[in-house]
Amino acid sequence: MRDEYDDTIAGKKLSPESLMMGYGYRPEWSEGAIKSPIFQTSTFVFESAAEGKRFFELAEGGDESGEQPGMIYSRLNNPNLEILEHRLALWDGADQGLVFASGMAAITTAMLAYLRPGDVLLHSAPLYGGTDHFVHGVLPEFGVRTVEWEPDMSEADVDAALKAALPGRRLGAVLMETPANPTNDLFSIAMARRLADRHGDGESRVPVAVDNTFLGPLWQHPLQHGADLVIYSATKYIGGHSDLIAGAVLGCHEMMEPVVGMRTILGSMATPHSAWLMMRSLETLDLRMRRETESAQKIARFLQSHPKVKDVSYLGLLAEGDRGYEIYQEQAEGPGAMITFWIDGGEEEAFRFIDALSLIHLAVSLGSTETLVEHPATMTHAGVDADEKKKLRVNGSLVRLSIGVENPDDLIQDLSTAFEAV
Numbered sequence: 290m291r292d293e294y295d296d297t298i299a300g301k302k303l304s305p306e307s308l309m310m311g312y313g314y315r316p317e318w319s320e321g322a323i324k325s326p327i328f329q330t331s332t333f334v335f336e337s338a339a340e341g342k343r344f345f346e347l348a349e350g351g352d353e354s355g356e357q358p359g360m361i362y363s364r365l366n367n368p369n370l371e372i373l374e375h376r377l378a379l380w381d382g383a384d385q386g387l388v389f390a391s392g393m394a395a396i397t398t399a400m401l402a403y404l405r406p407g408d409v410l411l412h413s414a415p416l417y418g419g420t421d422h423f424v425h426g427v428l429p430e431f432g433v434r435t436v437e438w439e440p441d442m443s444e445a446d447v448d449a450a451l452k453a454a455l456p457g458r459r460l461g462a463v464l465m466e467t468p469a470n471p472t473n474d475l476f477s478i479a480m481a482r483r484l485a486d487r488h489g490d491g492e493s494r495v496p497v498a499v500d501n502t503f504l505g506p507l508w509q510h511p512l513q514h515g516a517d518l519v520i521y522s523a524t525k526y527i528g529g530h531s532d533l534i535a536g537a538v539l540g541c542h543e544m545m546e547p548v549v550g551m552r553t554i555l556g557s558m559a560t561p562h563s564a565w566l567m568m569r570s571l572e573t574l575d576l577r578m579r580r581e582t583e584s585a586q587k588i589a590r591f592l593q594s595h596p597k598v599k600d601v602s603y604l605g606l607l608a609e610g611d612r613g614y615e616i617y618q619e620q621a622e623g624p625g626a627m628i629t630f631w632i633d634g635g636e637e638e639a640f641r642f643i644d645a646l647s648l649i650h651l652a653v654s655l656g657s658t659e660t661l662v663e664h665p666a667t668m669t670h671a672g673v674d675a676d677e678k679k680k681l682r683v684n685g686s687l688v689r690l691s692i693g694v695e696n697p698d699d700l701i702q703d704l705s706t707a708f709e710a711v
C-alpha cells in the first residue's frame with residue numbers, strides 16, 4: 290500500500306499530473322471511495338478534551354515538533370481543503386498551499402498579512418482590474434503608498450522610483466502579475482527579488498508575490514526564480530470549467546505563516562465543495578493546459594497575419610529582440626493560452642467583431658474549457674484610471690481571448706467570420 294504522501298516509485302520522483310488522482314488521500318478514510326467525498330461539515334469532534342487542547346496548540350503554532358493539528362473547524366482546516374492544498378503545492382514545488390474563496394481573497398489576505406500602515410508596495414502594471422482597485426483604491430486608505438513598475442522601466446528606473454518613495458518608509462512587499470492581465474507584458478521575477486533584497490530594511494525578508502494566474506501552475510514556477518509567494522485566481526486554469534470561484538497562495542512554511550494566520554482570522558478560505566471541484570479539475574489540468582496552449586499558438590499566428598489586426602501580444606510569438614523575450618526565456622516554460630490583440634480601429638470595431646462571434650462566448654474570466662472573449666478597457670479593467678489605461682495600451686481596440694479546448698480550426702472559422710462584420 291502506498292503512503293498517501295509518497296511521490297516516488299523505486300526512488301524516482303513522479304510528475305504532478307501522475308499524482309493528482311490520489312495524492313494526500315486514502316480510500317479507507319471514506320469506506321473505500323476512490324474519490325474523496327465532500328466533507329460538508331463546519332466542525333470536527335475531538336476524542337477528548339486533551340486532544341482538543343493539543344490540536345489548538347498545534348494550530349496556533351506554539352510548537353516546534355512539526356506535528357500537524359487534527360481537524361478542528363472548517364475555517365481553520367478541512368480534509369477537502371488540505372488534500373487540495375497538498376496537490377497544488379506539488380505543481381509549484383511549494384512547502385505549503387492555502388486555498389481561498391476567490392483570487393481576490395488570496396491577494397488581499399496575502400497583502401494584509403505583510404503590509405502595515407506607512408509601508409510602500411512596489412507593484413507591476415497593468416494589474417487585473419480588481420487587484421488594481423485594491424492597490425490604488427483600498428491600500429492608500431490604510432496608509433500604504435504604492436510605487437508602479439511599468440513594462441518599459443529598467444532596473445535602474447525602478448530603483449530610482451523606490452529611492453524617491455522610501456525615505457522614512459519601509460518596503461513592505463512586491464506584488465507582480467506576470468504575464469500582466471490584459472496585455473501579456475512580462476516582468477522579471479529575478480529582478481523583483483534583487484529589488485526586494487536591495488531595498489529591504491535588513492531585518493525581515495521583503496516578500497515577492499507573483500500572481501501566476503495566466504501561466505501557472507503548468508507553464509511558470511515563480512518560486513524557482515526568487516518569488517516567495519505564488520498567487521492564483523484558481524477560478525481560472527486550476528478550476529478550469531467556469532463553475533467555481535477560488536484562489537490560492539503557495540510558498541515555503543516561513544513565508545506562508547503570516548498568510549495562514551490572516552486567512553484564519555479573515556475567514557477567506559474556500560468552501561469544501563469548491564475544494565472538491567478543484568480536486569476534480571486538477572486531474573485534467575495538464576491535458577487542458579497543453580491542448581489550450583497548442584490551439585492558442587495556431588490562433589495567434591492566424592491573428593498575426595489577419596489584415597484587420599494591428600498587433601498581437603502572445604508569448605508564443607515573442608522573437609529575439611522583442612521586449613519581454615529574454616524574460617520569457619528566463620522564467621516561462623510555455624506560452625499559455627491567453628491572447629491579446631489590437632483590432633484595426635477602436636471600440637466600435639472591437640464591439641462589432643465581438644458581437645459577431647458565435648462559438649466563442651463573450652464573458653469575463655479565463656482559463657476555462659470554453660473559449661472566451663472580452664473587452665478589457667470597458668469590462669475587467671473598466672475601473673482602472675483612464676490615463677493609466679492609455680499609457681499601458683489598454684484601449685478601445687484591445688480584445689482579449691482565452692483559448693479553450695474546442696477544435697482550433699472551428700475557433701479560427703468563428704474568428705474569421707466575425708472579422709468580416711468589421
Ligand SMILES: Cc1ncc(COP(=O)(O)O)c(C=O)c1O
Pocket residue numbers: 391392393394417419420466470500502503521522523524534535536654
Ligand atoms: C490575473 C488575475 N488575478 C486575480 C484575479 C481575481 O480572481 P477572482 O476573480 O477569482 O477573485 C483575476 C480575475 O480575473 C485575474 O485575472
